[in-house]
Amino acid sequence: MQAPTRHFSWAELGDPPHRYQARTRHLAHHLERLRTHRSDRPLFILSAYRTPAQNAAVGGASRSRHLVGEAADIPAGYATTAQAAAAGFTGIGSRDGWAVHVDVRDGPPARWVY
Protein backbone atom coordinates (compact mmCIF):
# COMPACT_ATOMS: atom_id res chain seq x y z
CA MET A 1 0.00 0.00 0.00
CA GLN A 2 1.21 3.50 -0.77
CA ALA A 3 2.87 5.27 2.17
CA PRO A 4 0.68 7.83 3.95
CA THR A 5 3.06 10.64 2.92
CA ARG A 6 6.47 10.99 1.35
CA HIS A 7 8.58 10.68 4.51
CA PHE A 8 6.41 8.52 6.76
CA SER A 9 5.60 4.85 6.40
CA TRP A 10 2.63 2.91 7.78
CA ALA A 11 5.06 0.84 9.84
CA GLU A 12 6.59 3.78 11.66
CA LEU A 13 3.10 5.12 12.35
CA GLY A 14 2.12 1.86 14.03
CA ASP A 15 0.30 0.11 11.15
CA PRO A 16 -3.20 1.39 11.93
CA PRO A 17 -6.12 -0.75 10.76
CA HIS A 18 -8.00 0.38 7.65
CA ARG A 19 -10.72 2.21 9.56
CA TYR A 20 -8.19 4.65 11.05
CA GLN A 21 -5.93 5.15 8.05
CA ALA A 22 -7.61 8.37 6.93
CA ARG A 23 -6.87 9.87 10.35
CA THR A 24 -3.28 8.64 10.18
CA ARG A 25 -2.83 10.20 6.73
CA HIS A 26 -4.07 13.47 8.19
CA LEU A 27 -1.58 13.08 11.06
CA ALA A 28 1.25 12.32 8.60
CA HIS A 29 0.41 15.41 6.56
CA HIS A 30 1.01 17.54 9.67
CA LEU A 31 4.14 15.58 10.54
CA GLU A 32 5.46 16.52 7.10
CA ARG A 33 4.78 20.17 7.92
CA LEU A 34 6.61 19.78 11.21
CA ARG A 35 9.50 18.15 9.39
CA THR A 36 9.64 21.13 7.04
CA HIS A 37 9.78 23.49 10.05
CA ARG A 38 12.70 21.41 11.24
CA SER A 39 14.73 22.12 8.09
CA ASP A 40 13.58 18.80 6.59
CA ARG A 41 15.57 16.72 9.03
CA PRO A 42 14.16 13.24 9.73
CA LEU A 43 11.63 13.10 12.57
CA PHE A 44 11.85 10.13 14.89
CA ILE A 45 8.46 8.74 15.96
CA LEU A 46 8.39 7.04 19.36
CA SER A 47 4.79 5.91 19.15
CA ALA A 48 1.81 6.64 16.87
CA TYR A 49 -1.16 4.24 16.43
CA ARG A 50 -1.50 1.85 19.38
CA THR A 51 -3.75 -1.14 19.75
CA PRO A 52 -5.75 -1.13 23.00
CA ALA A 53 -3.29 -3.69 24.45
CA GLN A 54 -0.26 -1.59 23.47
CA ASN A 55 -1.91 1.51 24.89
CA ALA A 56 -2.65 -0.20 28.20
CA ALA A 57 0.93 -1.51 28.38
CA VAL A 58 2.35 2.02 28.22
CA GLY A 59 -0.23 3.48 30.62
CA GLY A 60 -1.97 5.50 27.90
CA ALA A 61 -5.21 7.36 28.58
CA SER A 62 -8.32 5.23 27.98
CA ARG A 63 -9.53 7.63 25.27
CA SER A 64 -6.04 8.29 23.91
CA ARG A 65 -5.83 9.71 20.39
CA HIS A 66 -3.20 7.07 19.75
CA LEU A 67 -6.03 4.49 19.70
CA VAL A 68 -7.57 6.04 16.58
CA GLY A 69 -4.31 6.68 14.75
CA GLU A 70 -4.34 10.45 15.03
CA ALA A 71 -1.49 11.00 17.53
CA ALA A 72 2.28 10.68 17.58
CA ASP A 73 4.94 11.06 20.25
CA ILE A 74 8.23 12.60 19.23
CA PRO A 75 11.35 12.69 21.41
CA ALA A 76 12.05 16.11 22.91
CA GLY A 77 14.93 17.55 20.92
CA TYR A 78 13.30 16.58 17.63
CA ALA A 79 10.49 19.12 17.97
CA THR A 80 9.30 21.88 20.26
CA THR A 81 5.70 22.61 21.19
CA ALA A 82 5.99 25.92 19.30
CA GLN A 83 7.02 24.07 16.14
CA ALA A 84 4.14 21.63 16.66
CA ALA A 85 1.70 24.53 16.91
CA ALA A 86 3.14 26.10 13.75
CA ALA A 87 2.65 22.78 11.95
CA GLY A 88 -1.08 22.91 12.76
CA PHE A 89 -1.46 20.20 15.38
CA THR A 90 -4.60 20.73 17.48
CA GLY A 91 -3.52 18.65 20.49
CA ILE A 92 -0.05 19.23 21.91
CA GLY A 93 1.26 17.71 25.11
CA SER A 94 4.75 17.86 26.51
CA ARG A 95 6.55 15.69 28.96
CA ASP A 96 9.44 17.71 30.31
CA GLY A 97 12.64 16.88 28.57
CA TRP A 98 11.31 13.58 27.30
CA ALA A 99 8.71 13.78 24.54
CA VAL A 100 6.25 15.93 22.67
CA HIS A 101 2.81 14.47 21.93
CA VAL A 102 1.04 15.81 18.85
CA ASP A 103 -2.41 14.97 17.54
CA VAL A 104 -4.97 16.13 14.99
CA ARG A 105 -8.10 15.99 17.16
CA ASP A 106 -11.31 17.62 15.94
CA GLY A 107 -12.86 20.26 18.15
CA PRO A 108 -11.17 22.73 20.46
CA PRO A 109 -7.37 22.73 20.57
CA ALA A 110 -5.80 21.27 23.70
CA ARG A 111 -2.43 21.88 25.34
CA TRP A 112 -1.14 20.11 28.40
CA VAL A 113 1.93 18.99 30.30
CA TYR A 114 2.10 15.41 31.51
Ligand SMILES: [Zn+2]
Ligand atom coordinates in the same frame (compact mmCIF):
# COMPACT_ATOMS: atom_id res chain seq x y z
ZN1 LIG B 1 1.09 10.66 22.91
